[in-house]
Amino acid sequence: MSRPVLDVESVQAFVAIADFQSFTRAAEALGTTQGAISVKLKRLEARLGYKLLERTPRQVRLSAEGALFINPARDFLLAHDRAVASLSAECRRFRLGIAEHVAGPEIPVLLARLNKQDPALTIEVRLENSRSLLDAFDKGDLDAVIVRQDDDSRGGEDLGPEHFGWFAAPGFHQHPEKPLRLAALAPCCGVRDIAIRALSAAGIKWNEVFVGGGSAAVVAAVSAGLAVAAFSCRLAPCDTLEVSQALGLPALPSSRIMLHSTLTDGRSRDALRTLAAAYREHRTVKHAGVSV
Numbered sequence: 001m002s003r004p005v006l007d008v009e010s011v012q013a014f015v016a017i018a019d020f021q022s023f024t025r026a027a028e029a030l031g032t033t034q035g036a037i038s039v040k041l042k043r044l045e046a047r048l049g050y051k052l053l054e055r056t057p058r059q060v061r062l063s064a065e066g067a068l069f070i071n072p073a074r075d076f077l078l079a080h081d082r083a084v085a086s087l088s089a090e091c092r093r094f095r096l097g098i099a100e101h102v103a104g105p106e107i108p109v110l111l112a113r114l115n116k117q118d119p120a121l122t123i124e125v126r127l128e129n130s131r132s133l134l135d136a137f138d139k140g141d142l143d144a145v146i147v148r149q150d151d152d153s154r155g156g157e158d159l160g161p162e163h164f165g166w167f168a169a170p171g172f173h174q175h176p177e178k179p180l181r182l183a184a185l186a187p188c189c190g191v192r193d194i195a196i197r198a199l200s201a202a203g204i205k206w207n208e209v210f211v212g213g214g215s216a217a218v219v220a221a222v223s224a225g226l227a228v229a230a231f232s233c234r235l236a237p238c239d240t241l242e243v244s245q246a247l248g249l250p251a252l253p254s255s256r257i258m259l260h261s262t263l264t265d266g267r268s269r270d271a272l273r274t275l276a277a278a279y280r281e282h283r284t285v286k287h288a289g290v291s292v
Contacts, residue, residue: 008080010044011073013037014052018070019113020281021060029277031270074116081119094271097126097133097145100215101191102162102257104235106279113278114271121271130190137260144261144272146279150190156258157272159279163233164194164252167240169225174247179205183218183227194252195230202250 016026017037027034045052052066062070094114098107107125114123126133130147137145148162174180180199184192199206209227219237222229228243230252236242244251257279261272 004047004049006044006047006076008077010040010047011076013040014044014066015070015073015077017041017053017060018062018066020277022281023055023060025277025281028280029274031273078116078119081117092120092267093122093124093143094268095124095126095141095143096275097128097136097142097147099130099133099145099147100127101130101232101235102146102148103127104232110275110278113274117274118267118271121267134260143263143268144259144275146257146259148190149256149258150194154260156260157276159257159259159276162255162257164191164230164254165233165236165242166195166228166244166247166249166252167222167231167236168228168243168247169223169239170241172225172228172243174228179207180247180249181209181227182206183221183229184208191230191232194255198230198250198252204249 016030017023020026023034027037050065051063054061054063111123133145136142218229221227223237223239259276
């Protein structure tokens with residue numbers, strides 16, 4: 001009996017759906033439509049003679065056969081990519097800048113996805129303040145940057161919202177008749193600007209008792225109960241509490257996370273699509289099940 005012949009695009013569709021647990025996000029990462037990857041998956045399942053994925057209205061998961069096939073499928077794609085890369089022998093650099101106040105726990109996943117998609121792509125990452133990254137981007141020293149929308153007014157690809165809150169240690173005590181004890185980054189920090197404007201508009205007196213020293217120092221000051229600080233809700237220290245209501249502090253306006261790039265070649269656009277899809281996936285609030 002002859003063995004089934006696999007085509008790369010069908011296997012690629014299966015692996016993407018399994019990785020993202022979503023037909024929609026897999027299609028976005030591959031730069032195609034949900035209908036197209038559904039057709040490719042059905043073609044692969046027909047050739048193998050097994051159902052690889054189980055799909056319900058709220059969840060996509062591997063079948064028993066799919067769980068057996070997923071790692072060999074990854075090896076198949078990796079071997080294909082290496083074979084193609086060996087012919088071109090072109091090792092291209094992808095220079096990515098990520099603003100310090102945007103970088104979070106999803107970054108290792110983003111880089112792993114980029115490396116898996118294109119092993120011949122050399123990824124260089126810079127973590128700096130938004131202004132430095134945007135200046136480097138304008139000079140052509142970076143291929144792409146991820147910053148907050150309020151740091152730059154130009155258009156870009158919207159990766160999702162960024163919400164802020166006031167955070168303090170569980171034992172923090174603020175005397176009601178004294179200025180708010182505030183820990184903040186350097187004056188050029190956008191989060192500090194958002195916090196100061198909100199306090200001023202609400203008529204709340206404040207005193208910066210811990211200024212500068214970098215984000216790690218501010219986190220240490222807040223965790224130690226020395227002051228309150230404004231943080232992105234997804235990046236706030238895990239040992240702190242959101243204290244807006246408890247201390248009567250004003251709501252902080254949300255922002256957007258933007259991806260800027262001028263790259264147009266196919267290889268770079270593939271990398272950018274993977275980057276955007278993975279970033280959105282890890283910023284989505286997870287409820288029971290996974291949307292498809």
